[in-house]
Amino acid sequence: xxxxxxxxxxxxxxxxxxxxxxxxxxxxxxxxxxxxxxxxxxxxxxxxxxxxxxxxxxxxxxxxxxxxxxxxxxxxxxxxxxxxxxxxxxxxxxxxxxxxxxxxxxxxxxxxxxxxxxxxxxxxxxxxxxxxxxxxxxxxxxxxxxxxxxxxxxxxxxxxxxxxxxxxxxxxxxxxxxxxxxxxxxxxxxxxxxxxxxxxxxxxxxxxxxxxxxxxxxxxxxxxxxxxxxxxxxxxxxxxxxxxxxxxxxxxxxxxxxxxxxxxxxxxxxxxxxxxxxxxxxxxxxxxxxxxxxxxxxxxxxxxxxxxxxxxxxxxxxxxxxxxxxxxxxxxxxxxxxxxxxxxxxxxxxxxxxxxxxxxxxxxxxxxxxxxxxxxxxxxxxxxxxxxxxxxxxxxxxxxxxxxxxxxxxxxxxxxxxxxxxxxxxxx
Numbered sequence: 001x002x003x004x005x006x007x008x009x010x011x012x013x014x015x016x017x018x019x020x021x022x023x024x025x026x027x028x029x030x031x032x033x034x035x036x037x038x039x040x041x042x043x044x045x046x047x048x049x050x051x052x053x054x055x056x057x058x059x060x061x062x063x064x065x066x067x068x069x070x071x072x073x074x075x076x077x078x079x080x081x082x083x084x085x086x087x088x089x090x091x092x093x094x095x096x097x098x099x100x101x102x103x104x105x106x107x108x109x110x111x112x113x114x115x116x117x118x119x120x121x122x123x124x125x126x127x128x129x130x131x132x133x134x135x136x137x138x139x140x141x142x143x144x145x146x147x148x149x150x151x152x153x154x155x156x157x158x159x160x161x162x163x164x165x166x167x168x169x170x171x172x173x174x175x176x177x178x179x180x181x182x183x184x185x186x187x188x189x190x191x192x193x194x195x196x197x198x199x200x201x202x203x204x205x206x207x208x209x210x211x212x213x214x215x216x217x218x219x220x221x222x223x224x225x226x227x228x229x230x231x232x233x234x235x236x237x238x239x240x241x242x243x244x245x246x247x248x249x250x251x252x253x254x255x256x257x258x259x260x261x262x263x264x265x266x267x268x269x270x271x272x273x274x275x276x277x278x279x280x281x282x283x284x285x286x287x288x289x290x291x292x293x294x295x296x297x298x299x300x301x302x303x304x305x306x307x308x309x310x311x312x313x314x315x316x317x318x319x320x321x322x323x324x325x326x327x328x329x330x331x332x333x334x335x336x337x338x339x340x341x342x343x344x345x346x347x348x349x350x351x352x353x354x355x356x357x358x359x360x361x362x363x364x365x366x367x368x369x370x371x372x373x374x375x376x377x378x379x380x381x382x383x384x385x386x387x388x389x390x391x392x393x394x395x396x397x398x399x400x401x402x403x404x405x406x407x408x409x410x411x412x413x414x415x416x417x418x419x420x421x422x423x424x425x426x427x428x
Contacts, residue, residue, distance in 0.1 A: 020249040025208050026229050029179070030251050030288060032137060033326040034281055034318065035091040036084040036311075037255055037294035039141075039262040040075070041098045042066040045299035050263030053100055053147055060148070063100065070118040075301025077123070077130035083303065085134045087311035088318025090326065093139035093181050093292060094127050096170060098263075101148025108169055110162065113148060123301075128174045137178040139210070140170050144193065145184030160194045164201055171205040179210035185224075186215070199227035212253065223250060237280065238289035240332075252289035256280060258307050264296035271306060274313040275418045281314070281325070282352050282419050286341040288330050321389035321421045324350035334378035342376060349380060349424040350389075356420045359410035374422075376404045381426035389421040 022030070043052050045066055053063065084092050097103045103114040105124035115123050124140070131138040144163060146152045151159040171177060180202060185193050199211060212230045215222040223231055223246075230251045231241070238252040259268045277293060284291040293314075295307045318325055328343035328350050336342055341352040351374070379402055386395040386406050397406035408422065 019243045020246050022249040022251075023229070025210060026249060026251050029210050029229065030290065030329075031326055032090040033285060033290055034087075034089050035093060035137075035139070035253075035290060035292040036087065036089040037141070037262075037292045038080065038092065038094045038297065039098065039264075039294060040072075040095060040104070040297045040301060041263065042070055042100055042102045043098070043263050044297060044301075045069060047264050047266030047299065049261035049265050049268075050098055050100075050296075052263075063102075063148070067102065067113065067118050070115070072115070072119055072121065072123065072301035074298065075123060075126075077126040078133065080127070080303065081130040081134040081136055083308060083311055084136055087315040088322075088325070089136070089293075089311075091137035091139055091178065092127075092131060093141050093179065094124070095141040095143075096124055097143050097146075097166065098141075099143050099145045099147055099184065101143075101146045103166070105170060106173070107166065108173075110165055110169075124170070124174060132175070138174075138176070139179035139181055140174075140177060141181045141183065142167060142170065143184045144182050144213075145187040156191060160197070164194075164198055167198065168201055168205070171202055171209075177206050177209055179212065181212040181214070183214040185213060195225045195227065199225065203227070214255075233289070237283045238287050240287045240330075252284075252287065253292055254280065254284045254289055255292040255294065257294045258296070258310070262294055262296060264298055264304065272310070274310050274317075277310065277314050278317050278418045279354065281318075282341060282354070285325060285328075285343065286330060286352070317417060317419075320417065321350065321423070323348075324352070324389065324421050324423075331378075334376055334380055336376050337374065340374065340376075342378075347381065347426045347428050349376075349426065351376065351422040351424055353408055353420045353422065354418070356408055357410045358416055359413050372408050372410070374406050374408050376424075377402055380404055380424070383424055383426050385423075385425045387423050387425075389423050390415070390417060395422065 039050050042063060043050050046052050081092060096105050101113060106116045106122045107114045115121055128138055149159060149162060202209060210229045211227055213224050213228050214232045214234060215224060226248060230253050233254040235256050238254050243249055258272055259265060259270045261268050281291045295303060297303055323345060324343060328345040331342050331344040334342035336351060339354050343350045383397060383399055383404060386397050387393060395406050395409060397404060
């Protein structure tokens, strides 16, 4: 989480340098802006996080008990996707298989350790239909690390074939797949993960798919195989990356948890506030990155009430000015003050302000005092109008060459949006 999204007055050393042209699918992915991550599996029944097998020293017999008791009666893919849309998310990424090796999809004879054999339901088929219904892009998380499969610690080539066969099912049985999100290569850095074969197979079935392979918390922003399209910042704010001389332009994505676990933690009270999520979303968009925000359903697949209501509040903020969040791109030539961010779409600049005071008087505590005067330097163009996105109220301004000044009037008493957006309309 960050309160100041950019360094005030920083000289931009990359402003005049061209980057590789993004592939259309990568630019389209950047336009999604905000996604919902969902971690759900057998581990959810225990309420002790998704790594419970590893950290609590469980064995296969205990997991077979969880397999036998798996009853996702509360898993409602339609309600999940409806909530994602209400939250302002434009894509969803569901764990089709996590490190425990259990699949939410029909493995079609590869093994019987899957949801159809446990509960008689193909949860990924249900999820796929719900994404299509609600107009959401459909991403599949799939582990590469596997604690269940015996060949992961045995015949490595046999395990890699099993992994490819598993992923091929996802690529051929569930319609158009918009993204595959891999995780686990960091567990065996000394091994050949045979990515050429894996990604080649994927693109043979889904040529326009976005491929992500998480680089881990320890290697935020690291670039991997050339066929991947996105660099990841797990639980860390994306930074602007110098892609000069790169063979391929890659997007950036921050993935983050609601508390301290990806899977549900019944005794984890470290929940983020809606304001934290809003700030993280702005911090990600400030450098052109996406935010993938996680929830961990309960053991029956239902969504915890706090996470549900938090997402709805974030959605209310996203509805204030969707164009600024999804369609606008960073304008590196513009510099604000007090941690503000400038994004541009065509002749319109959106100024994101994290510190705007509330209108009140000396008898009222108003939180961050802020400074109403805003200054933007850089080639913004001739400004015609500035207004608040939330109220439509006009703001007074003066412009002198490459310096724009305007007065950021306070919120009306009773309102506080965490980050306020000023719409700056320039001449074409």
